Amino acid sequence: MTVKLIADSASDLPASYYTQYNIELLPLKVHIDGQDYEDLVSIEPKTVFNKIREGQMPKTSQVSPDLFLKKFTELAKTNQSGIYIAFSSQLSGTYQTAVMISEQVKEEYPELDLTIIDSKCASLGYGLVVKKAAELLQNGGSKEDIIHSARFHSEHMEHLFTVEDLEYLAKGGRVSKASAFLGGLLNIKPLLHVEDGKLVPIEKLRGKKKLLKRILELMEERAEDLSNQVIAISHGDNEELALEMKQLIQEKFSPKDVYINIIGCAIGSHTGTGTLAIFFLNENS
Secondary structure (H helix, E strand, O other): OOEEEEEEHHHOOOHHHHHHOOOEEEOOEEEEOOEEEEEOOOEOHHHHHHHHHOOOOOEEEOOOHHHHHHHHHHHHHOOOEEEEEEOOOOOOOHHHHHHHHHHHHHHHOOOOEEEEEEOOOOHHHHHHHHHHHHHHHHOOOOHHHHHHHHHHHHHHEEEEEEOOOOHHHHHOOOOOHHHHHHHHHHOOEEEEEEEOOEEEEEEEEOOHHHHHHHHHHHHHHHOOOOOOOEEEEEEOOOHHHHHHHHHHHHHHHOOOEEEEEEOOHHHHHHHOOOOEEEEEEOOOO
16 A cells, blocks of 8 residues: 655645645635635745735645545545555644544544644744655555654654744734734844743843844753754744844754755745744754
8 A cells, every 4th residue: 555645835835845745735714815825736825024024914724624535535435555644733723634534534434544643843843854754755654654753753853943033923822912022122032942842932142143043052951963864944934033043053063964944935924034943953863
């Protein structure tokens, strides 16, 4: 039985990656200019970031239940085994909807062989989990190997990130409005991470140099060995800052690789422009 790997667009991997590794893409929705778009399919991240710069506040919604129903039914009908690695259940209802639709499909097709994993990750933290699973699958890994890897990487993935303006996260209900107001008032950049799938503020710093230095310090504190890792950086249409961070990481830790990509439409709608996020494992498998 063949194994089909499924992921949603909150992984912030480029569309070409899904094609290259034959991963089933499930797009989240972005509502802007009075229209609904499919993240990574019918709208590009730069379009969303330009709209945000114009003062718009895009809205997002989870993967469509109808799309889940269609894809999971196809899996059952074609006798394929599936692994769906999902966006953090603490940041979206996508995981819960997938579980619900899976149970619905099993009522008609009891033989459905689908494992749904809550990555508890976002952006390229989630993307690194998917990348590792895709590489294992391409190299002939068993379903059990891929599930074990995805769960391990999900459990040990660190997220460190900063945003230009907490207002976007506050309006989306991701952080408190009091925190957003304080950050904007004092022109202080917040440093946040993800804890059990939720966004949690760590501290606030003044000035870019202090911020980047602190990120490096936290990376060193939290990881046992960064030289043997692929580290990922995602950015809110600020590649220059991402490249600066990459250079600092390479100079200090000499990792196997540093992978950079722009933040996708769905995540970017909640973080705004100028976001910088770094992802790595706190324990190597």
